[in-house]
Amino acid sequence: MFDELNTQQQAAVSHTGSPLLIVAGAGTGKTKTLVARVTRILDDDADPNRVMLLTFTRRAAAEMLGRVTAASPSRQASQVWGGTFHAVANRLLRSFGQAAGLSSGFTVLDNSDSTDLMGMVRTEHGFGERGKRFPRKETVAAIYSRMVSSQAKLTAVLDTDYPWCADHGDDLRTIFTEYTSRKRANKVLDYDDMLLFWRGLTAGAVGDELRRLFDHILIDEYQDTNPIQADIVRGMCRPDTDLCAVGDDAQAIYGFRAATVENMWQFPDHFPGATTITLDQNYRSTMPVLAVANAVLAQSNDHYDKALWSTRTDGVMPTLVTHNDEGDQSRYVSTAVLDARERGMDLRDQAVLFRAGHHSDGLELELTRRDIPYRKYGGLKYLEAAHVKDLLSLLRILDNPADQLAWHRVLSMLEGVGPATLRRLSDELGIDRQSDESLSLFIDGAGRTPSASDQQAQELRSALSDCSSTDTSPSQEVDRLKGFCSMVFPTRYDNSAARIADIDQLAATAANYVNRGRFLTELTLDPPSKTGERAGPPHLDDDWLTLSTIHSAKGLEWRAVHLIHAADGNIPSEMSLGDDIGLGEELRLAYVAMTRAKDELTVNFPLRFHVNRRALDDKHVYAQLSRFVDPIRDLFHEPAATPVTEDEIVGLADIGLADEVDTALSSLWD
DNA sequence: AGTAAAAGGTTTTTT
DNA sequence: ACCTTTTACT
Numbered sequence: 001m002f003d004e005l006n007t008q009q010q011a012a013v014s015h016t017g018s019p020l021l022i023v024a025g026a027g028t029g030k031t032k033t034l035v036a037r038v039t040r041i042l043d044d045d046a047d048p049n050r051v052m053l054l055t056f057t058r059r060a061a062a063e064m065l066g067r068v069t070a071a072s073p074s075r076q077a078s079q080v081w082g083g084t085f086h087a088v089a090n091r092l093l094r095s096f097g098q099a100a101g102l103s104s105g106f107t108v109l110d111n112s113d114s115t116d117l118m119g120m121v122r123t124e125h126g127f128g129e130r131g132k133r134f135p136r137k138e139t140v141a142a143i144y145s146r147m148v149s150s151q152a153k154l155t156a157v158l159d160t161d162y163p164w165c166a167d168h169g170d171d172l173r174t175i176f177t178e179y180t181s182r183k184r185a186n187k188v189l190d191y192d193d194m195l196l197f198w199r200g201l202t203a204g205a206v207g208d209e210l211r212r213l214f215d216h217i218l219i220d221e222y223q224d225t226n227p228i229q230a231d232i233v234r235g236m237c238r239p240d241t242d243l244c245a246v247g248d249d250a251q252a253i254y255g256f257r258a259a260t261v262e263n264m265w266q267f268p269d270h271f272p273g274a275t276t277i278t279l280d281q282n283y284r285s286t287m288p289v290l291a292v293a294n295a296v297l298a299q300s301n302d303h304y305d306k307a308l309w310s311t312r313t314d315g316v317m318p319t320l321v322t323h324n325d326e327g328d329q330s331r332y333v334s335t336a337v338l339d340a341r342e343r344g345m346d347l348r349d350q351a352v353l354f355r356a357g358h359h360s361d362g363l364e365l366e367l368t369r370r371d372i373p374y375r376k377y378g379g380l381k382y383l384e385a386a387h388v389k390d391l392l393s394l395l396r397i398l399d400n401p402a403d404q405l406a407w408h409r410v411l412s413m414l415e416g417v418g419p420a421t422l423r424r425l426s427d428e429l430g431i432d433r434q435s436d437e438s439l440s441l442f443i444d445g446a447g448r449t450p451s452a453s454d455q456q457a458q459e460l461r462s463a464l465s466d467c468s469s470t471d472t473s474p475s476q477e478v479d480r481l482k483g484f485c486s487m488v489f490p491t492r493y494d495n496s497a498a499r500i501a502d503i504d505q506l507a508a509t510a511a512n513y514v515n516r517g518r519f520l521t522e523l524t525l526d527p528p529s530k531t532g533e534r535a536g537p538p539h540l541d542d543d544w545l546t547l548s549t550i551h552s553a554k555g556l557e558w559r560a561v562h563l564i565h566a567a568d569g570n571i572p573s574e575m576s577l578g579d580d581i582g583l584g585e586e587l588r589l590a591y592v593a594m595t596r597a598k599d600e601l602t603v604n605f606p607l608r609f610h611v612n613r614r615a616l617d618d619k620h621v622y623a624q625l626s627r628f629v630d631p632i633r634d635l636f637h638e639p640a641a642t643p644v645t646e647d648e649i650v651g652l653a654d655i656g657l658a659d660e661v662d663t664a665l666s667s668l669w670d
Numbered sequence: 671a672g673t674a675a676a677a678g679g680t681t682t683t684t685t
Numbered sequence: 686a687c688c689t690t691t692t693a694c695t
Contacts, residue, residue: 136688136689137688385686386686386687
């Protein structure tokens with residue numbers, strides 16, 4: 001493995017004796033180098049349990065460790081502490097949390113949970129009541145999170161990022177105070193808490209103990225860490241800890257989450273004596289693709305002294321295609337994907353990338369019509385679907401009866417329970433007082449539920465009873481609770497059958513776990529990405545096209561990349577036009593998207609797009625090509641706009657059918 | 671009074 | 686698809 005590396009990569013792998021920063025441009029073999037370095041460390045007889053590999057997603061960690069194992073299973077790479085900052089934080093807090101006054105049975109709140117809790121507090125304090133404008137709960141939660149993770153004062157955050165909320169500083173303070181104490185009382189932690197508590201532990205009494213746990217710490221995607229994460233890294237290092245961080249400042253795209261490239265730039269200051277090694281030979285893409293990517297980056301105000309180069313000087317010019325509207329774009333891309341497959345590129349060698357989750361809506365319809373299997377990453381998560389949250393809330397009250405948020409959600413599922421009844425029930429069950437008795441009280445019949453829901457309440461009580469009294473596995477519990485869901489879903493949701501089917505899928509996922517709490521935590525820290533609904537069960541198709549937001553595509557590569565909706569306002573997003581910092585990030589996003597392509601890059605741009613998301617009306621605007629692409633059009637091949645021919649629509653029987661049906665219908669009243 | 675049904679308006683990116 | 690607001694029922 002070592003022999004296959006270039007000189008710089010080899011240096012990065014074998015370096016010892018001081019902290020190491022690897023500055024690795026896109027496609028320069030960063031993963032390969034990290035894998036080789038972990039391998040080398042284990043071959044040097046390190047105890048795998050004393051090696052920590054922090055990555056941006058759990059998938060990345062699993063993949064890297066898998067590759068270490070593949071070379072030689074005896075290395076026991078699975079023992080390495082691999083995962084995201086949050087996943088490792090969770091693991092450490094379960095064992096050491098007591099030192100910080102944390103109950104080991106805490107529940108983790110995901111984003112929408114914390115937003116809901118924020119909303120609960122907001123409503124209870126009567127903010128935003130009729131007439132008075134007040135930031136929405138999403139905004140309140142976003143302000144809070146930005147404040148916490150950037151470690152800035154509330155007033156500073158309001159000034160720079162939320163000037164229109166500046167008037168509500170005092171009310172926000174009230175909400176934040178209450179939100180925090182509510183979290184503690186409910187024994188729940190939000191994402192930010194996990195990092196804060198980890199950092200707190202390193203600074204506290206058990207700090208030395210923590211620092212003794214690991215001899216080797218490796219961190220991937222260091223440019224996308226926030227100040228707290230940088231503190232954690234410093235806090236986990238002894239003077240002799242072997243530290244290695246890898247990053248690329250040109251690919252920093254998580255500024256909205258308070259990540260800062262300062263962490264990379266200050267690495268030599270934070271870790272005196274640090275060595276820096278730069279990787280700049282790109283092994284991924286052809287020169288024509290890199291020429292475009294480099295030209296995008298060169299437009300930045302920031303100075304990136306990296307021009308990627310490759311020995312792959314052959315290759316086709318990237319293509320820039322202008323379409324009339326989104327429909328044309330969807331049809332063109334679908335056809336292009338199939339054409340590429342005919343030329344020998346499997347669907348799995350191709351990806352469609354876009355700025356925002358909903359940008360693929362139209363394309364997904366077209367792919368479904370043509371029976372092209374796909375998987376979508378990023379965008380709306382399966383876990384965020386209301387009915388899935390319903391079921392998870394049921395599991396959560398079993399796991400942590402102090403979880404007020406989960407109780408509220410569960411009780412509201414009952415017919416006839418609105419805000420008023422909910423308040424009364426909470427009182428009768430002691431939910432607002434975080435009584436651990438709430439669950440047993442409820443099971444034993446406490447809490448006067450409305451008569452309209454007698455049957456439902458009875459089923460709920462008995463289901464909860466079955467799941468809490470006997471020694472049941474998570475999947476059995478999901479299965480048992482499904483009965484209650486089937487009673488409640490039909491009145492609550494439109495397509496209840498499909499939603500109940502989703503519960504089955506959840507039961508299947510649960511089958512991999514023996515412990516309910518663990519199941520819940522892993523699900524929130526590493527949510528399964530939603531697959532296209534028509535793509536079928538994941539394992540039936542062995543070849544599928546990837547649809548992904550640019551953010552979720554980080555670190556991945558495909559032979560062919562189709563970038564869609566490259567209009568100004570989408571890339572860069574119009575939300576980010578306010579300041580140079582935002583704009584810079586959008587530019588890097590475009591750069592990340594383009595550097596995912598190995599052989600073929602196509603940039604698509606629909607001239608006309610609907611103002612309203614669901615395109616229910618015909619309101620539209622004419623868009624301009626992305627400002628990042630327009631100045632460098634000469635680096636692209638631009639085919640003459642070819643209208644989609646009728647041939648390409650063959651097989652789409654419903655085109656004519658819709659007219660037929662409409663005619664038949666109107667004949668009823670004409 | 672309190673809940674349910676209907677209408678209206680909104681969504682960047684994610685651990 | 687979802688959340689909030691409005692209106693209509695009990």
